[in-house]
Amino acid sequence: MYPRLATRAEATVFTMVLTRGPVTRVEIARRSGLSSAAVTKAARPFIEAGYLEELQATERTTPGAGRPASPLTIRAQREFFTGVKITDDELIGVVTDLRAQPLVSARHPLDTMSPEGVLAALADLVAELLAADPAYRERCHWLGLAVSGDVDQVHGMVRYSPFLGWRQVPLARLAAEATGLNVTVENDVKSLTVAEQWFGEGVGASSFALVTVGTGIGCGLVVNDRVVPGWNGVAGEIGHIPVGGDEPECHCGGRGCVEAIAGAAPIVAAVRAATGDASLSIDAAIDVAHAGNTAAREVFARAGHAIGLGMAAMANLVGPERIIVTGDVQGLAAYDLFEEQINRSFTSQAFGAAADCRLLLRPRSFEQWARGAAAVAIQTHFSLQER
Amino acid sequence: MYPRLATRAEATVFTMVLTRGPVTRVEIARRSGLSSAAVTKAARPFIEAGYLEELQATERTTPGAGRPASPLTIRAQREFFTGVKITDDELIGVVTDLRAQPLVSARHPLDTMSPEGVLAALADLVAELLAADPAYRERCHWLGLAVSGDVDQVHGMVRYSPFLGWRQVPLARLAAEATGLNVTVENDVKSLTVAEQWFGEGVGASSFALVTVGTGIGCGLVVNDRVVPGWNGVAGEIGHIPVGGDEPECHCGGRGCVEAIAGAAPIVAAVRAATGDASLSIDAAIDVAHAGNTAAREVFARAGHAIGLGMAAMANLVGPERIIVTGDVQGLAAYDLFEEQINRSFTSQAFGAAADCRLLLRPRSFEQWARGAAAVAIQTHFSLQER
Structure with a gap:
């Protein structure tokens, strides 16, 4: 082959x-x-x-x-790769070329989060994607899956995904049976990091960080040319650096976490409290701030401060050459509300030369998360299995 | 040879x-x-x-x-290595065997911090160490130097060492001329980390962290089997993670840093304020707390809280398999005053499985810093220079 x-x-x-x-x-x-x-x-x-x-x-x-x-x-079309991001309400899939460039994409709603239901939907989605061109069916042998939570990449096992409610699901094996493809499974933020490492802003950097701003605040790290896996799968938890002193409490059990200040839920809660409108959604909270409401703008500035401090703490510890900032739709829609304070707080807290590291803002569509899954399949396929 | x-x-x-x-x-x-x-x-x-x-x-x-x-x-005595730690008032040197076990040690006071003066003292110290056994002179070809601050290990250059007041000192070249040995230069905390990686508690761990508690709070990291160098040499700055909210100000220009709460200087200042005795030294502050003074004990507990949060932030980001805690004389003399709060705050802030990582308290004498310097020379000498 x-x-x-x-x-x-x-x-x-x-x-x-x-x-x-x-x-x-x-x-x-x-x-x-x-x-x-x-x-x-x-x-x-x-x-x-x-x-x-x-x-x-x-x-x-x-x-x-x-x-x-x-x-x-x-010859980028010599082989194709399928990548699918599994969210809690839909599957998002792409077929890419060898350089992880998406050629076609599709979505499939999920009405159940049971592994069986998701696998059935996955088989449908992959069949639909590969049917788009006879060449895909012929020359696509790999499927990458990206899932939020704690993933054992080596064994293709989802150890724990709170969003999906899964524990110990042998996803790689099940998906291989359902699709007939070779399957890789990786955490979604790490998948996006792999895409940047081989095909994006990380090319040529021995170390870099990817920070995702959105519902939560996530981070993928490459150090010494390799993704940081974390013992037991925990790494890049920038959202749980305690930058707020002892307040507020976080859902993780800690206190003062970046995510407890700058995640979508605490932002919505703070804008609701500031405006007295208890029905505001995150989109509406962003609109209110964009319309110039001072109290709402301060909520976003405070969130930007927390994110900037978290990024500085990360840079002080691992010393990345670059930091790529991206996010989900809401995170990026609000980014202009965060940006000035992120930059200011990062610069004031970064230690010495760590402040010189480049911050790159890179909007990424949701298909990019599926592309990240394909990038992991490509990297796995073309890695030397050392003996 | x-x-x-x-x-x-x-x-x-x-x-x-x-x-x-x-x-x-x-x-x-x-x-x-x-x-x-x-x-x-x-x-x-x-x-x-x-x-x-x-x-x-x-x-x-x-x-x-x-x-x-x-x-x-x-055959551990087949070759010997000299290691020297340069502090702001003395040189501390050891000769080790191939396993970095110290065989003899010596100190040399420094009455000047000029590079010329330090190099003259270094030549004297190395001559004294190697004179201890004819076998050392015959089978010792490497000298490792450990210096606090920002070191370019590849080029053997001390870029900036605030304690020594040095900028852009080509120390490896100068020390090679002064001693006739091959010379490596590395940051002191990274040197200690290398000693643990090859000859200590890091053996067998793909990732671990070394945290040093004392005048400052430092950290060396090994990730994916290699020391994290940091872009521009900055990494492991656990002392400058902002865990205190926006207070207090730190000498680095940031706010709420671990070191601004738990370094020796702020501890002394806080114990002086709490006791009304403006002449207390750090040793006396430790004595007062050991004697049971509640206000002084609270100062140390607050410091332990900051250190524990800094360690949790580090564990959440890089996911080390083990954390080795060590320090200088004062740091370890006070460790029982920190310990309970370090453990409690680490456990409450560590994210998920990061809390399961092993904390190992390992007292290290000051000669161990010199041993770290020798370990870097050993690792450099026996590393494959890849082509």
Whole structure:
């Protein structure tokens, strides 16, 4: 079907072309430390299998120095990947190419959260997605699933997902049976982090953080070129850094958590209290603030302060090279209400050179979460299984 | 002089025997995924050079299954390492064996903090240490230096050390000229972390944290089997997580920092205020609390609360498998005054399974900081320089 990644050199060369291509063999050799001969040898099986190709030569590396450099590039449609994000009321799915670019998307409402019901809906959604093009059915062998909560990625097990109400669901095995595909399962924020690491703003950074602002406040971390898994699966819980002193209480049992101040629920509660309108939704709370209500704007500024302090605490601890800020629809609709205070509080609390790290605001549609699931499948598929 | 680490297999086998030996070839093969033949081949040059040796066989791996298993072990005195911690008033040095066990130690007071003066004192100290045994002079080729502040380990440069008042000091080069040894330079807390990673409580953990309690509150992190370097050298700044709400102001420019509550200076100030004795030292403040003064005890409890919250924030973000708590003399003398509140606040703020991570209290003498410096030299010397 495709060449196995048999050696470290093959994994290095293929991954570099996939994530940074087009790139010449000379450049690959320079970056990786491999010899030119080793690069050429490692690339050959991928060219033969149709995964890589040479672009037309455009320049000579050194004038008069023999053959011109032909950059290697990925043939992105050689293989396809399906990614699905499971939320508490719908499935969102995409088919992507080898670079995790979504080619088609679809949604499927969920009327039950039982694993059986979700799996039946999942099988329908995948069938619908793959039916969009005969090439998908033929050349898509992997399905990535993204789920909020505590996921054991190695065993494809959802250990605990509060939103879904699942405990110890062997999702990878069940989904493989339901769809006939190879399946990866990963936490949704970590999935989005993998997409940025290989195909987004994380490319070229040995360390970076992804911060998601929305119903909750989440964070994915890459350190020393790898996603931080967390012992027992807990990592990136920026929402539960206690920046508020001893207030307010948080649903997690802690106090002063970022999420207890800046999550959607406490924001709605505070805007309701400030305006005296006990029926406001989060959308309406954002509208009131956008309309200029001072008390409502202060609620968002206070939330921005908490998020900025949480980001500074994270930067002081792990020292990321970049911080990518994204979120769900509400989080991003409100972002202009947070932004100034996030930046100010981050800068005042970041320690020394940690304040120099770049903050990048990147809106991501909900399909991007499904794309993250596909990116995990791609990364798993093309990782060297070390012996 | 010694076999170069030429292959990944050699690095894997040697490091495993160094950090976990005695260990049989069968066990090395099982843990590393290398074949038995590859393990035997990788070990051979180290045996021939006198770095490894076979212990007497003690058991058969499988009854009747051929040769008994002879564990490989390190010949710890095959090579020696010097480590020196540079403080603002003295140098503390040790000579260690290959396992970073201190064999001899010495101190040298500093009457100047100029790099020239420190280097002259360093040359004297190293000469004194190596004179303790002719074998040291003959088989010690590396000097590790540990310095507080921002260190560029790759280039052996002290970028900024507030305690020493140094900026952009090319310490590795200068110390190599002054002593004739190969020199590594690393931040002091990261050095202590390396010592735990290879030779202490971190062995066998893919991720762990070291927290130091004393004049300041520091932290070293290992994630995905590697020390977290921090972009621009900033990482592990647990002392500057804002757990106090917006109070008090910290010397870093931030507010509510762990260190602004639990560092030695704010503790002394608070105990002085509580007792009305404006001349109390930190030692006296600890004595007053040990004697039962309620107000003084509350100051330490408040400090313990801040440290526990900082540790929980760190655990929520990076998910370490273990947290090793250590400190300087004062920090450990006061630890019983902190301990209950550290444990309580950590447990209440740690998110989900992060609360299950093991807290290990490990007193370390000041020589241990010098040992950390030697451990960095050992790790650098025996790391595969990847091409």
